[in-house]
Amino acid sequence: MRRFSADYLEETRRGMWDRSREALAPLSLDDRELILDVGCGTGELSAVLSEETDGTVIGVDRDRKLLEETTVPAVRADATALPFEPRTADLVVCQALLINLPDPSRAVAEFVRCSTDLVAAIEPDNSAVTVESTVSLERELATQARSHYIQGVQTDVTLGTVPELLRSHGQPGREVTDVHTQRYDHVKTIEPPYDQHAIEAAKRKATGSQIAQQRETLLAGGMSPDEYDAFRASWREMGRLIIDAMQNGTYRRQETIPFYVTVGKIT
Ligand SMILES: C[S@@+](CC[C@H](N)C(=O)[O-])C[C@H]1O[C@@H](n2cnc3c(N)ncnc32)[C@H](O)[C@@H]1O
Numbered sequence: 001m002r003r004f005s006a007d008y009l010e011e012t013r014r015g016m017w018d019r020s021r022e023a024l025a026p027l028s029l030d031d032r033e034l035i036l037d038v039g040c041g042t043g044e045l046s047a048v049l050s051e052e053t054d055g056t057v058i059g060v061d062r063d064r065k066l067l068e069e070t071t072v073p074a075v076r077a078d079a080t081a082l083p084f085e086p087r088t089a090d091l092v093v094c095q096a097l098l099i100n101l102p103d104p105s106r107a108v109a110e111f112v113r114c115s116t117d118l119v120a121a122i123e124p125d126n127s128a129v130t131v132e133s134t135v136s137l138e139r140e141l142a143t144q145a146r147s148h149y150i151q152g153v154q155t156d157v158t159l160g161t162v163p164e165l166l167r168s169h170g171q172p173g174r175e176v177t178d179v180h181t182q183r184y185d186h187v188k189t190i191e192p193p194y195d196q197h198a199i200e201a202a203k204r205k206a207t208g209s210q211i212a213q214q215r216e217t218l219l220a221g222g223m224s225p226d227e228y229d230a231f232r233a234s235w236r237e238m239g240r241l242i243i244d245a246m247q248n249g250t251y252r253r254q255e256t257i258p259f260y261v262t263v264g265k266i267t
Contacts (some may be wrong), residue, residue, distance in 0.1 A: 002100055002153075002155075003063070004041060004063070004066065006041075006042050006065070006066055006069050009041045009042045009044060009066070010042060010044070011197065011201075013044035013045075014188075014197070015188075016044065016048075016186045017045075017048045019187065020184075021048070021052065022182075022184075023182045023183070023184035023259075023261045024048075024052065024261065026120075026180065026182065026261065026263040027049075027091060027093065027118065027120055027261075027263060028091075028118065029049060029052040029053040029055075029091075030052075030053065030054075031090075032053045032055040032090055032091050033055040033056070033090050034055055034056050034058070034088065034089040034090060034091075035049055035053065035055060035056070035057045035058070035089060035090070035091045035092075035093065036058050036060055036082070036084070036088070036089045036091070036092045036093070036114060036115075037049060037057060037058070037059050037060065037072070037093055037094065037095070038060045038061075038079045038082070038092060038093070038094045038097055038107065038110075038111065039060070039061055039079055039094045039095070039096070039097025039100070039107075040059030040060060040061050040066075040067075040070060040072075040074065040095075041061055041063070041066045042066050042069035042070060043059045043067075043069060043070030043071055043072055043074070044095075045093070045095040045122070046059045046070055046071070046072040046074075047071050047072070049093070050071070050072055055090075056073070057072045057073075058072065058073050058074065058075060058089075059072050059073070059074035059075070060074070060075050060076075060077050060079070060082065061074065061076065061077075062076065062077065062078050062079070063076075064076050079094070079097060079101065079106075079107040079110065080101075080103075080106040080107050080110060081110070082110045082113075082114050084114045085114075086113050086114065087114070087115065087116045088114050088115075088116075089114055089115055089116070090115065090116050090117040090118065091115065091117065091118045091119075091120065092110075092111040092112075092114050092115045092118075092119050092120070093111075093118075093119070093120040093121070093122065094107070094111075094120075094121055094122065094123075095122040095123075095259075096122070096123060096124060096259075097121075097123075098121055098123050098159055098162065098165070099123055099124065099126070099155060099156060099157045099158075099159045100155055100157075101155060102154065102155055104156075104159070104162070104165060105165060105168070105169070108121070108162075108165050108166060108168075108169050109169050111169075112166075112169040112170070112171075112174070112176060112266060115266055116266065117265065117266060118263060118264070118265055118266070119166055119169075119176065119263070119264050119266065120261065120262065120263040120264070121162050121165070121166070121261075121262050122184075122259055122260070122261045122262075123159045123160055123161075123162060123259065123260055123262070124157075124159075124160065124186075124257050124258060124259045124260075125158050125159065125160030125161075125258050125260065126146065126149075126150060126157040126158055126257075127146075127150055127158040128158075128160070128258045129146060129255065129256065129257050129258070130255070130256045131143070131253065131254070131255050132253065132254045132255075133251075133252070133253040133254075134245060134250060134251055134252045134253070135238060135241045135242050135245055135251065135253075137234070137237070137238045137241065138238055138242070138253065141231070141234060141235055141238055142255075144231065145211065145214070145218065145231075145235075147221070148217075148218045148221035148222055148223050149214060149217055149218060149221055150221065151220075151221035151222055152216075152217040152218055152219065152220035152221025152222070153217055153220075153221070160258065160259075160260045161181040161183075161260040161262055162181075162260070162262045163179045163180070163181055163262055163264075166179050166262060166264040167179050167264065170266075174266060174267075175266070175267055176264040176265070176266055177264065177265055177266075177267045178263075178264065178265040178267075179262065179263070179264040179265075180262070180263060181260050181261065181262040181263075182260070182261045183258055183259070183260055183261075184258075184259045184260070184261055185256050185257070185258055185259070186256070186257040186258075186259055187254060187255070187256050187257075188254070188255045188256075188257070189252075189253070189254050189255075190251065190252065190253040190254075191251075191252045191253075192246075192249045192251075192252075194246055194251075198246070199246070202239060202242045202243050202246060202251075203239070203243075204239070205235060205236070205238060205239030205242060206236055206239030206240050206242070206243055207236065207239070208232045208233075208235055208236045208239070211231070211232050211235045212232065215228060218231070
């Protein structure tokens with residue numbers, strides 16, 4: 001079971017929906033009365049939803065510590081056993097939850113049970129993430145780390161678009177119809193002038209601290225312990241090159257994480 005820190009969620013989601021919110025249009029946020037954001041973590045999506053609706057947003061997560069950070073009312077619960085009556089909300093949505101579940105189907109069944117109108121999943125495809133960097137080693141090492149990580153992690157972190165998953169949870173007289181998906185790229189850019197977050201990220205690379213946290217997953221994904229040690233040494237070297245380049249203002253990096261907003265209507 002993967003655990004997430006509040007810092008990690010804040011770091012990975014910062015500015016995610018600032019570029020455009022067009023991909024959220026199918027959620028009809030203007031018309032919502034009660035939205036459940038399941039697997040809300042620190043409530044990064046919940047806050048965006050709250051900005052876009054006059055209705056109420058309730059966050060749901062099993063991690064009590066993360067819920068302390070949310071700015072919306074929150075309930076501690078498991079996504080596969082939501083403590084709500086059938087047809088409680090008019091939208092049940094998640095962001096980057098299903099990729100972390102061994103059986104995402106059980107959560108989707110709960111989404112359908114608890115919604116009167118829309119169900120939605122905003123999920124990334126981590127196999128399609130791209131990294132462009134002025135430090136050429138970075139692209140190569142990021143690709144290598146990602147490939148082993150995807151193989152080693154216990155759940156399907158490449159899920160992305162999930163139309164069949166939503167459709168398959170319809171029941172006679174309660175179909176999930178009009179299912180469609182829209183891609184939204186979360187683009188993260190580092191360029192001069194570097195902010196504190198960029199400096200901290202470079203330090204984490206130079207110390208190898210972040211990659212060390214992924215050791216077990218990388219080994220499970222086919223790296224031998226020796227390969228891991230050599231990989232971490234290269235990763236740290238990359239971090240030092242990044243810090244040097246930042247000192248003379250030549251470092252630029254762009255990471256693109258494709259997310260897919262899949263929405264279905266209960267009819
Ligand atoms: C990658 S984080 C995404 C958080 C948030 N939705 C976002 O996009 O920033 C996944 C979240 O799902 C939660 N989670 C994982 N399994 C869960 C489960 N079975 N029931 C409820 N929450 C769960 C984790 O605690 C974590 O907060």
